[in-house]
Amino acid sequence: MGVIGKRVAYYPGCSLEGAARAYDVSTKIAAKELGLELDYLEDYNCCGAMESKNVTFMGTMLMNARNMSLARKQGHSVIVAPCNGCSFSLQRAEYFLETDKAIFDKVNALLREGGVDPLDQIPQTYHILEWFYTEAGPQKVKEKTRKPLRGLKVANYYGCLYTRPHFYARTYAHAGGQDEEARPRRRETADDDEHPYYMxxxxxxxxxTNVEFEPMHTQCCGGPHSLSDEMVSEKFVMMILQTAKRNGADIIATECPLCHASLEMYRHRLMMKGVPDVDVPAAYFTQLLGLAFGYSANDVKLKDNLSDPLPVLKRLGLA
Amino acid sequence: MAIHERSLVEPERIVRKERLVIDGVDVSGDWNLLILPRVINDYDLDFGKEVLNTPEGKTINQCYQCSYCTASCPIHNYWDERYNPRHFIYLARLGMIDELQKRVDVMWRCVSCHKCTHRCPKGVLVEEVIKAILKVMAKRGLAEEYPSKKFDKFFTESVVEYGRIEDGELLFGWIEKQGYKVFKDPILKKPIPFVGDTPEWLKQLTMKPIKSMNIDFLLLNAKHMLFHPKTKNWNKFKQVLRKVMQEEGALH
Known part of the structure; x- marks a missing residue:
């Protein structure tokens, strides 16, 4: 196992300041319990998610480089993001800045022009799940658990961009590309690329208890097209929810605010249409960890979830 | 006879004959399915080069057409067979623009799940290449407005303007763009949920919180909708961003 560090720059992303407040609060709780320290990235900006990169290439590079520069200013060489979209965007910028010197120089010049310190070194970005697993691990979670989630059947939904693509997330190194230097290197701490298991x-x-959830654990939820291509998102979410329900899950554990919002929104719409087997509620994995660490449902803001996982948890005596 | 990747052949080019005699030999039954030849009127080799010269599209020439990307693609498998990334790359490299243009109504459907890029044995950044092809087509005026492009622009505009996005604004702003009449308060010109013409699911989804949610959560989101969260020290950076986007031709 490689080492990431106990104290990292924390890039929450726009979503966690508003609609996904529960994830932010519960992440802080879980990190505190596991003996890890998050250093809030002051005055960050949006990463551009999966949308801006379709409009402007250099623009997204700049947006992410600005966040990296802020992290360097606070003295960090590691950024941790709790959102798949944010970690993807930062890792994508990292990939292009590392492999293309011309882009790196241009970005630095533009950063200086925009009143931000240029990058002396490119910080590495990790997803928060990877960080939790590497720096704390299941053993530490077991030690800290005061109220085990006994009897709770969980379907772990990882979403697309947690381990994909390996160029950016560095989950797998195979013979890709003709240029030996540009080939991706596998990160020691990385999760399994096709069968992630950290959560x-x-x-x-x-x-x-984990239920069998492959291959839907990394099936797309519609992601950037949640609003613009409703039919496709609806079908994808239906497949995810039905697989979870039919495999006996009480709850879906998520690790990305975008996936979470998409699942909850389309769950509601599917239920309005009377589609069977879609009524599985969703909760962030940090909320479930928080419950296990002995915090109350209100501490981890379970009421913020639109899909309302409280009845299921109350039935099992966990909340 | 089965046709491999039948979605690539237009239905009018497939001819099935009841009886077929060739050179006096009756081949009905086994060989009665014919595909009429395709006529290529024009091709433009500069198209592939133009994709190759974009930073996202520079891996396009590493493709050796194994179709692993297509086999992995959820849009191809679960939604529309006509969405075929391998074929798009093939067409772009040959510069068969009119063929690409026929498929522009499905090309935007990519959900950026990156299964294609992840699994490519040759290291092609497939998702980025497809987006680069679309961008080049848009630049040449071959791809018209499509839903995801509209949304992407709307999203990016919000990021560039404020430095951060706000979920409520995105949701209601998008619904307004869809043609719904969203009610706005007269002073700050911000949308007010529950009032006005909103889709039924959204009404129900926003009514639900009133009954069961934390009050402070609702207030927080209401505050964000009224006063857009902003990044400080953003103005100077915003100018640079706009300049860069202007250079790329991304603003229109």
């Missing part, structure tokens, strides 16, 4: 391991250590 399964953490929640199992907290006492929950």
């Amino acid at each position: 399964n391991a953490l929640l199992e250590a907290a006492g929950a």
